[in-house]
Amino acid sequence: MKAIMYERTGASSVLVLRDRPVPEPGEGEVRVRVAVSGVNPTDWKARAGGTYSTPLDGWHVPNQDGAGVVEAVGPGVSGLGVGQRVWLWDVAFGGSEGTAQEAVVVPARKAVPLPDSETFDAGASLGIPALTAHRALTSSEHGPARLAKGTLEGRTVLVTGGAGAVGHAAIQLARWAGATVVATVSSDKKASLAAQAGAAVILNYRTQDVAAEARRVARHGVDVIVDVNLAANVGADLAAITTGGTIAAYAGTSDEIVAMPVRQAMAKNVRLQFVLTYTVTDQQKADAVAAVSAALADGALRVGEEHGLPLTRFRLEDTAAAHDAVERGAVGKVLVDI
Template sequence: MRAIGYSEFGIAGDVLALHDVAMPEPAAGEVRVKLVFSGVNPSDAKARGGTRPGVLKPPFDLVVPHSDGAGVIDAVGAGVDPARIGARVWIWNGQWQRAFGTAAEAICVPSEQAVALPEGASLEAGATLGIPGLTAAHTVFGGGDIAGQTLFISGGAGAVGHNAVQLAKWGGARVIATASPNAFERVTDAGADHVLEYRAPDLAAQILSLTDGKGVDRAVEVEFGANAPLLAEVVCANGTIAAYGSQLDMAPTLPFGPFLFKAITIDIVLVYILDPAPRVAAIEKLLAALSQGALTPEIHEIMPLEDAALAHERVMTSGRSGAVLLKI
């Protein structure tokens, strides 16, 4: 079968190549998914580039990247109900700690990692749910019911943030988001009650004014280090920061005093290693929102499998309006 892979770290165009690999066969407890779309995420590009500290070479002789994808189950291993054959599914953790991910014509994964798509939900949408979807669902709902709360969503135009805005509004929250001015309309259309310029010098004052000085109950944060001082001001007493990124400052100095005297909870989110119970809860939220038409993941661009290197470049370019997919 056709698969995109790499055997050394480097620039996408230098190391990603089309390979002919054996069609995988499902082991006990696994299903094989004939993939239609592969979701490309910044984490995939970073892993391929060798940017993780202390990791000097790929963990396998050939790595087929990408953790997200969607397709149709065409075979099952021992112990899996044959009735699953023909089911439209989306994949989570496709390449996590494994050699072969979703940038291929097929993948075998444990049955629970192939989740049935609700009727009417597209395979394109399904290919975005593994990382952007689960991250959004867990950062929004990981602390429980949000009805009546005020949520602050940093980077509301990003793939995770845009999903989070939709999910938070669906969950009954009042949503304050940040974005660039050229994305205000998109974020408002996603459900944000207020969209603020993320670079505004008086951003904290604007947020506090919108909450009558109380602050927000929960913050979904894409740049934790850079925004820690802001969060110390705008998160209310006993509030929570659900942080899933800190690219601009990976070793931040935190204003511990303000955090302490508000008893702010910092929840660092990495969906790859979610425990089973919160993962199931996040999946259930995604499926319910999709079924009710409350979540429409944005797709920025769909490219052919052979353009994987270009897709890796695109996903690392600022200004995207949604996910980047490969069509298998």
Template sequence: MRAVEYSVTGEPEVLTLVDRPMPEPAAGEVRVRIHRSGVNPTDWKSRRGSEAGTPVHPAQVPNQDGSGVVDAVGRGVDAGLRGRRVWLWEAAYQRPSGGTAQEYAVVPVRHVVPLPDTASYDLGAALGVPFLTAHRCLTVTEDGPVHLGPGKLAGRTVLVAGGAGAVGNAAIQLARWSDATVITTVSNPEKGNLAALAGADHVIDYKQQDVVSEVRAIAPGGVDTIVEVSPAANAAIDAAVIATHGSVAVYATDGGGTMELPVRASMVPNARWQFVLLYTAPDSWRPRGLGDVAAAVAAGAIRVGPEAGIPLHHYTLEQAAEAHTAVESGVVGKVLIDVT
């Protein structure tokens, strides 16, 4: 079978298309014929590593997210899963052969979630990292809900920084499904249009408008939850608009990795600064996140594509390096590799 792998860290060119033996599922595992492989920033960051040229042994198949059809099951796994459409999450994490940039991937059965016939493979491959990250960000607020769904965020206001990004788009869609009032910030009118298509109630162009005054005009008491993509740039803004007992959920690092925290402005409202990384998130949260995202898909509440504010960019398996380059360069939208 065809697979993409890298045996050394570095630029996208380290990704190599090879022929691998067909993998067989062990006890508790399933084999999925991959239709779509989703590419996220975490995938190129893992490929690049901390130092270019570092050997990777065994060679790593990249990409955490994907969708496809279960075609074989291991011992102890319900045989009824064969032929089921599924989406995959954290397929490559601590599994060199598990990534979705290959024709067949073997993963533990808990790493696949049923994909309804009404949902496309494109949507399935776009769910894992963005939507689970967004779910975690939206459920860490003091006295806030631990589940998402209709009515769960009613009466609450959510501010999403970077509403045209993949996680920003996911946060807007999940927050609107849960009946929050959603404010988002963007850097230009084109991105503002995408955020509006995702479902944002209010769109603020931070290059043309004063974010603090605009947010306070919409939510005089402040916002309950902030989904933050750029903490170094936005920490002072976040502290100025956070509501009492509100939270700032930080899921990205700005590239620099440091930020100045406004202590007094955060202390007075008893605000929470919560850092979010899927791989080390609490085990108690994960079933809730998976269940809620699956429920949103089943309800038809989340979408992908330009009409949902998230343009799709398709590549072939042979173009895996170009797909990684597109994500690394900050392309607006979702990058997918068409494996099957």
């Protein structure tokens, strides 16, 4: 079978197309014939060397997310069968096998049934973005541990960067759970995408006072903020948040420092929650996977420009270009057709 692989970290040019044997699933594993691989910032950052502190010990296949069809089932697996359509999560985390290949063996729990009504594109767009968004939305001490219909009824959520992949998923999940969603964007085009995703109010942070406008929607302040750029937004976040509210930050660079007015945060009893989906607890991950699956089954996590998440496609052999597109900040979701 064909796979995109790299044996040293660096620029996207380290990615090469290779032939390798088809793997066999072991105890508790399934082999999935990958239809579509999803690319996230974490994928190019790992390839570039941001994840590994020492030289690689062999060949690695990039990309965490994907969707495809189960084609082999190992001993001890129940609930999954050959021919079943699935979406995949955290495939490359802690190992060397990602989804940028024709088939991949994963623990059965990482292959989640994909409804017949949903596309492989939707399945490959979940993973990192949707699971991150779920953790951010459930990080409040006053909120549910697992989202479901109505669990955020009466609450207001502010999503910064509403046209990004995580922002898009956060809007859709929060709306599905009953929240009123305010989203920030930087252009009219991105405003249109956030509206199509389901945000009730869209603010251009370049031209509008985000905190003041958010408080027009929620007079006492927003309950949860899902933040893509805490260092830049902390002042507006603290002005917009309600007393006892939660700011969930899910992105940042390795050398980024946040300066926060401590007294202002104390006065509001603000919770600041940092989110990295790879290192949440097993229960938090299980809750996220279950909630995302339920939202998907309800048709609440659609993709494509008409749903606020434009898709940019590449062939398997052009995975390096797909990584470059994400690194350059491509709007929407970058997919690799396997």
